[in-house]
Amino acid sequence: MSEDRGKVGVSEETRFRLLIDAVVDYAIYMIDPDGIITSWNAGARRFKGYEEAEILGQHFSRFYTEEDRQAGLPQRALDTAIREGRFEGEGWRVRKDGTHFWSHVVIDPIRDPSGRLLGFAKITRDLTDRKAAEETLKQSEQQFRLLVQSVTDYAIYMLGPDGRVTNWNPGAQRIKGYLPEEVIGQHFSMFYTPEDRAAGEPFRTLDIATREGRFENKGWRLRKDGTRFLAHVVVDPIWGDTGTLLGFAKITRDITEAAQAQQALEKTREALFQAQKMQAIGQLSGGIAHDFNNLLTVILGNLEIVRKRIDDDPRLTRLLDNATQGALRGVSLTQRMLAFARRQELKAEPIEIPKLVEGITGLLRSSLGPTVKIETCFTPEPEPVLADVNQLELAVLNLATNARDAMPNGGTIVLGTRSEVVLDQPHTTLAPGRYVCFSITDTGMGMDDATLSSAMDPFFTTKGVGKGTGLGLSMVHGFIEQMGGRFILKSEKDKGTTAELWLPVARVGSVAERQGPELAAPQVPRLNVLVVDDDSLVLTSTCLLLEDLGHHVCIAESAAQALQLLENQQHFDLVITDMAMPQMNGAQLAQAIQIMNPTLPIILATGFAERLDGFATRLPRLSKPFTQKSLVEIIASTMK
Known part of the structure; x- marks a missing residue:
């Protein structure tokens, strides 16, 4: 029996040795x-790297580094x-060829x-390999940590699964004002x-992220x-390898200035859109008013x-x-259209608003x-403003009438002033300088946003058909802008309106003070008058009016035809020319005539106010x- 046990023991030892020798992922050896x-x-x-014959009998310390x-x-x-029954650790070891490797030792x-x-x-x-991977990971984590810590425009921090803050970067400190130990x-x-x-917004945030x-x-x-x-906020959940929720990564950016911008x-x-719209409508209204003025002249x-x-x-x-009354009503309508288009004739003069209000x-x-x-409610000693008194009075009447219509059951209208200094700022259309704000406030029904946004558009009205032209506010707008x-x-809505x-x-x-009453125009002798207008109806009507006054009239349907008549040495005492003509307008014609005959009087007839320069600014103007x-009246004042 003992002999059999010996054979079995040897067999087990042999198998154990073969097992250990077959292991190639671990260095397993004995030392005395x-x-x-x-x-x-x-x-x-x-x-x-050592063969068995090379290493047996050597001290195991040769695998350690010199240090x-x-x-x-x-x-x-x-x-x-x-002492402890076991030693376990990690460190650098040396191979036979002198290279180092990181080892785990037991x-x-x-x-x-x-x-x-x-x-x-x-x-x-x-x-x-694992050590290299750990070092790479550690370096990456350090770089990431440095990156996060260097970010100051974003609040970057972590939350635990329960929503508690676990770290805090300088961006979070700058944006939110808390030190790390405070938060x-x-x-x-x-x-x-x-x-x-x-x-429950915080809970909803984490729930959606999860x-x-x-x-x-x-x-x-x-x-x-x-x-x-x-704030612009991004929250991402962080999951472990086993699917466990480890927490949340939270990034917050302050977008207040960007949103305001x-x-x-x-x-x-x-x-800009509103200005372009009003400019386009103004050009259309001005053109229509000009054509209507020609018709009304006739x-x-x-x-x-x-x-x-x-x-x-x-x-x-x-x-x-x-x-005639119907035609004059048309004149009033065209004047409102021209006021909106900022193309009416205005006479600017100093006006004290309290005195103007007292007068009307x-x-x-x-x-x-x-x-x-x-x-x-006027400020003490109010400063005079620069405006056309007739148009300002008409504007006040228009606004007061609108206020009355907004208060069918009665109410209060408050007229007041205050002085303001406007600086050169990008969000205002006013030039820098001193202004008086003349306000007219009512206690009426007011307007909703949609109505308010269209209130100054021409022909827009909330009144019934035939009860308003829709040009009152647009006229006020054009007049004020022109000044x-x-x-x-x-x-x-339901809180009244302030204009x-x-x-x-x-x-x-x-500006000079308003002049006193004008004297009657003196009589003038019969004149040879050249009338220039591209509208045949206006041309005929003007000719008839002048001939009825006893003048001799010659007509031209264009500036070129007028210059041809003048070049033919025809004698004229006066030229009356329309301003708006194709190819060569009235101002250009006047300039050409002035070169040919500097002493020949010229009157410009126009349906709206136009910007003139040079010689034309000194010419008398006849409004259509x-x-x-x-x-x-204008012939008398021109020929004196």
């Missing part, structure tokens, strides 16, 4: 109590194994049944507004000092001549008067009726539509 190598497996041969040997690490490892003491130390079993594993460990809901916290893999949104957040900022840009675009002129030629038949006189108070009270109360000011309309007329302050001596009386 003095550290001398007594066995060597294939894994040791592969790792360290570790001088530090006594080999002996310390054996002492630890003896040393176990081997004792006999009596406890006597027989030697040590040593297992070494080459972890160089780490706190719940991130502290950054939300009270209303968002009450609505379910959908990301949360992204914009919202108001709180800084440490209590101020609010508009975008809003300012949108307002600027809207203002109608009024012919009615005037007919009126002089008929007998005093009451029925005919009544028909002519009615037709009686007319206001009779127009507004007994249910509307008028109040004033270098600004018209602002403010209104809220603000911003007018430039009149400089002392800038004109009457025979207008012709008499």
